[in-house]
Amino acid sequence: MSDSTATGAKVRVLIGKPGLDGHDRGAKYVAHILRDAGFEVIYTGIRRTPEQIVDAAIQEDVKMIGLSLLSGAHNTLFKRVLDLLKEKGAEDIIVFGGGTIPPDDVPGLEAMGIKAVFGPGTPAKEIVDTLNSCLA
Amino acid sequence: MADKCSNLEKIAEAKKAWDEGPVAKTCGRFPERKEEFVTVSDEPVERLYTPEPSVMKEYNEKLGFPGQYPFTRGVQPTMYRGRLWTMRMYAGFSTAEESNKRYRYLLEQGSTGLSVAFDLPTQIGYDSDDDMSAGEVGKVGVAIDSLADMEVLFDGIPLDKVSTSMTINSSAAILLAMYIAVGEKQGVSADKLTGTIQNDILKEYIARGTYRFPPKPSLRLISNIFEYCTKSVPRWNTISISGYHIREAGSTAAQEVGFTIADAICYVETAMKAGLKVDDFAPRLAFFFAAHTDLLEEVAKFRAARRLYAKIMKERFKAENPKSWMLRFHTQTGGVTLTAQQPDNNIVRVAIQTLAAVLGGTQSLHTNSKDEALALPTEDSVRVALRTQQIVAEESGVTSTIDPLGGSFYVEQLTDKIEAEALAYIEKIDELGGMVSAIEQGYVQKEIEQSAYNYGQSIESNDRIVVGVNKFQVEEENTIPLFKVDETVGKLQTDKIAKVKADRSEETVKAKLAALTEASKGDDNLMPFILDAVREYATIGEICNAMEGVFGQYTETFN
Structure with missing residues (x-):
């Protein structure tokens, strides 16, 4: 399912918590369900700078980055992550996000390059299916 | 006595007959909806509860009377017949000017206390102009950089009349110092100030994340605050030991009680080791719990927490003042229970949670607003949340008698069970070498994460x-109006910091900060040094940096 068919290797995903927000229930839960679904997940822990997240993603050679944020700083910090990926020539890494994100902000985030935004209560299956279709 | 026992036997016999007769017959024809019924915390729930012998035999020891040990039924002799709980709405956003307006609105609407939400930079001790x-800046609460902001925040709000709770932890000493300094400017001396600082760093490492310094210096700051307030701010609640965030992170009800009281044990031990007498500071310790929608479990949880804490303070710490035994608590309805889907339904959830808090005997309550799964609440949705409390207080009738669910066969048995499970967690943490060590080993975090995962999977x-x-989903357009914080707050605060720095004496500030750094190296109480720096308009970032040079920074350990 999430094995890349050519090599059989697991798809690597980095789950990151940018900024100062400490709410990590959602991030840890998503990390867990992605592992259950066959992804290889690296979780950064809370309070990482966008620089730390992007460096870790490149170093760990991940295919995807999931950003979780509940503080309302998503417009600034998600953008910073995308900008840094571009600067470092790593814009092929797929970035998705989740948390307390007002629906009005979603089109803007998608326009800047966030591939999917998962709000509170999104079922695990929907997250996994969406990520798999992003990879297809 | 003999009569009572034989009566219990008669009940047991009759119950057996009922189980084997009508129940078996009905279940044979109409199976129950589920094979197993459980609470939201996965506690099994039986079909029917009948009198439990110990409640009858040991009523005075287990339940007693309100206002008396072990406080199972409440901490005050008359509870809400005397005075209702404090309706304290947690609020704060953007700048001090904007938040000041919201506080005045809430007071006009019948709020009886303030509860300040600070933004994350303030909570961690970074200035607004820090990278x-x-x-x-200004997102999850109000941005406070220096005393100048704090003066604006409480402009026109008399600190001798309004009690203020501040959700502030790693930088609690600084915000308390600013509050004292605002009081001085209003002509209100520190001994007249009433309110609470959260000041509970352990649950920041466990669940909430706004730590700055490592545990040892953080615990020292907390003991310094206990000591300072005992002498100078005697009516202040020096800590609000919080299960709320542990529950929000995914714990069960029993874990919420167990981990919170284990935190309390660590604070009491630290202060006693620093030479304070338990009865000098324990009466000012306060608690903070969540109220979720599983009504009866929550009521049992609050009752269990009160009884367990009273026993620990009396027996383990040999406290003698009854006020030291009392678990007084603030409650907030459960943020995680709010759904982004069909947000109006959240009003109903919050109403049930309000009942849980009140039937559980809370001393103050914040009710969440329906739109908070999506954003900070609008003024209109906050009003409905406050009205929910007022309806329970004025219309429901549950405030007319004390602990109305006391004696419920189910609630009493669940109270016993939660108390026993919470105590088992405390014993486990003792085995691990206490709370700091349990956190460093990741034990508490892992327990909570597992509960959160189980809940999600269910x-x-x-x-x-x-x-x-x-279930009962609908296709919906997200059309409810949401609150938005002005994105220019960061710039506004940066300008304010520049102005404050231009107007103050740099030389004096430097001297005060240097004195704080020097004191941090020794054993002196740091509160007077922090207060000195605050009065000279040193910023929160400068003050934290002055201590960080000595204390170092904490980074999360996890695996």
């Missing part, structure tokens, strides 16, 4: 229903 603060599998999320 670390990018995007976060929803994914539809074993547990959340209305509007995995």
